[in-house]
Amino acid sequence: MFTGIVQGTANIVEIRELEGFRTHVVALCDALRAGLELGASVAHNGVCLTVTAIDGERVSFDLMRETLRLTNLGALEVGESVNIERAARFGDEIGGHAMSGHIISMAEVVAIDEAPNNRRLWFALPAEFGRFVFEKGYIGVDGISLTVGDVRRTLGRIEFSVNLIPETLERTMLKHRLPGAKVNIEVDPQTQVIVETVERVLAARA
Incomplete structure (x- = not known):
């Protein structure tokens, strides 16, 4: 983990x-x-x-x-x-969120918004994975635990943003990601389980 x-x-x-x-x-x-x-x-x-x-x-x-x-x-x-x-060990502080290291897809950097001491990155993800992405939910981007900011759902894909503090930019490779770059995406495992369980229940009732 x-x-x-x-x-x-x-x-x-x-x-x-x-x-x-x-x-x-x-x-x-x-x-x-x-x-x-x-x-x-x-x-x-x-x-x-x-x-x-x-x-x-x-x-x-x-x-x-x-x-x-x-x-x-x-x-x-x-x-x-x-x-x-x-890998995390028993007793370690969980400062982000539980992640498995299993990537579901890559996303493309589509825009960067710069502000003093902040940077917002926008990513595009295939629409099939959009059901796992929620505002204020967790997501893993190139292995970094981040909180989803805004979400925009368009035909064929979903776009979402994350906000990066200077510490994240200094410590990780996200500071080098420019529009067109591909990043690895892992959705929050708990969110994935809940969404898929609800989908199965609703399908069974239908």
Whole structure:
């Protein structure tokens, strides 16, 4: 489990490609690597990945075909960076919201509103996922726990905004996201369960 509180960023220092398969090697600083073991879970841009090798600061993670298709990790190149969060442990403070590291879709940055000490990003998401997005609800964007601001429902897609404080911009890769960029989206698991349960009940009654 993750909390959506990104602990830092890490550079991709090597990529090994096979057909439908990729290995990312990232350079993790001492703080992010402390106590890390083979088989541990680490979120990259919100995607739950498993540690497959540790060689000093160089830590390897394997990406399967579905991960490459569904997330923005498949488009990354050596020299780019990812948001990093270590898996939560019992007793840790949950400062964001419970997240699984399972991405449902990518969203596109469609607009940026700048204001003193604030930045608002607007994203477009396929309409099929709109039923999980509510004003003031939780959402995971590239692994960051955020609160949904405004929601606009249009033909074929839904647009929603999030407001970012300077700390979030400083600590994460969202400061580099420009219109046209793709981000990973995880909806709040509790919201997803409630919505799907209500849909099943209503369908059964119908």
